[in-house]
Amino acid sequence: MRSVRDWVPRGDRESRGWLRGAPPPWWVRVLPVVLLVAVSAATLVTPHARDLGFLLGAIPPLSVLSYGPLATGVLGVGVVVALNVPATHLNRPGNTDLLTIVFVAALSVFVSYVRSHRDAQLDEEREIGEAVQRAVMPPLPKRVGSVGCTGFYRAAQNGTLVGGDFFDVRAGPYGVRAVMGDVRGHGLSAVATVVSLLGAFREAVLDQPDLESVAARMDRRLAVDAAGVPNGELFATGVLLEFSADGRAVRVVACGHPAPVLLDGERALEVTVAPGPPLGLALVGVEPPKEVTVGLGPGDRLFLASDGVWEARARDGGGGFYPLPARLAALSGSASAELPELVWQDLARLSYEVRDDVTMLVLAPDPPPGRPAPHGGPPSKG
DSSP states (O other): OEEGGGSOOOSOTTSTTGGGOOOOOHHHHHHHHHHHHHHHHHHHHOGGGGGGGGGGGGHHHHHHTTOOHHHHHHHHHHHHHHHHOGGGTOOOOOHHHHHHHHHHHHHHHHHHHHHHHHHHHHHHHHHHHHHHHHHHSOOOOSEETTEEEEEEEEOSSTTOSOOSEEEEEEEETTEEEEEEEEESSOSGGGHHHHHHHHHHHHHHHHHOSSHHHHHHHHHHHHHHHHHTSTTOOOOEEEEEEEEOTTSSEEEEEEEBSOOOEEEETTEEEEBOOOOBOOBTSSOTTTSOOOOEEEEOOTTOEEEEEOHHHHTOEESSSSOOBOOHHHHHHHTTTSOTTTHHHHHHHHHHHTTEEEOSOEEEEEEEEOOOTTOOOOOOOOOBOO
8 A cells, every 4th residue: 555655756747768667866877976075185185085095895786776887897907006096195005905806896887887787678578568558548639529638647557658547538429438447366367357348348339329338338348358267256336427418417327336526617526427337347338327417508517437536535534435536626726728737736745545546637617619609517526
């Protein structure tokens, strides 16, 4: 279990390099050079500083942490030269001591070569893994049809772009449809299930005339996948949305997933949905989830979040859940593109503990020009 502050800051998660991990701290990189310069300068000033000469032996091993074999070798040569310059008062090491320093420097060059070669292999493997994961969930476009989109994803497992959460927004013959879901488990073990569900959703967007049928298609996909796995238990929660062509309404079907939050001016209201069973239990076809239609006014936005946000626990004050609607109301004046990052920062600022993948999606429908959408009161939970 980790608080948001424990997650490694990565900057822009859409950049290609975030899987490579953080470089060594700046002070680790400059420490070998600083040691070499400082000890040499001190011994040039006064012979009493020659007792500091033992510090030079640490320079080659420290160089391995940050530098390649060439730079490590140059620093090693610098140490040997400093030990043999009369002006530094360090030119009196015994033959055994000098040979030890030379051996350590040569060994450090070899270790640096091995590390550099290993890092190159790891970079190649990470690039392949990154390409595969981006193929599963490519970056969300800023706009799909008339709907503005902002996605946010933080996988619970370090070093991965895709975990157990997923979302997608697609335009089809029946309008713009969106999905957010959370499969059983998280990390790389859940990626195969995510692939199946996203594939089923993308096909159903083109074929199925209503959201209940889209949910049934995804449910069947998981049921079939589970049947081929010994002791398989595959299920997922999900919420499906479909925007009307005029931007005046959105239809919502929930399958065990938290409901969207409607941002209406300064208000943030959790949409009342008819909860259906999770996907993959083969119950959607027997008890189809009920579709709910929500009226939309000018400037209304829908905020979807996974359990990682809704179930974040406060470290202080009894460990209560993160009050997402109330916090969204406080942040409602922010632009859609900034809202997920602000919620993420809010979780950190209030010291909430994140226990799962964190996924957020902001959808902002625009009505066609010249046809302002009248405000319709949304169903909401108290």
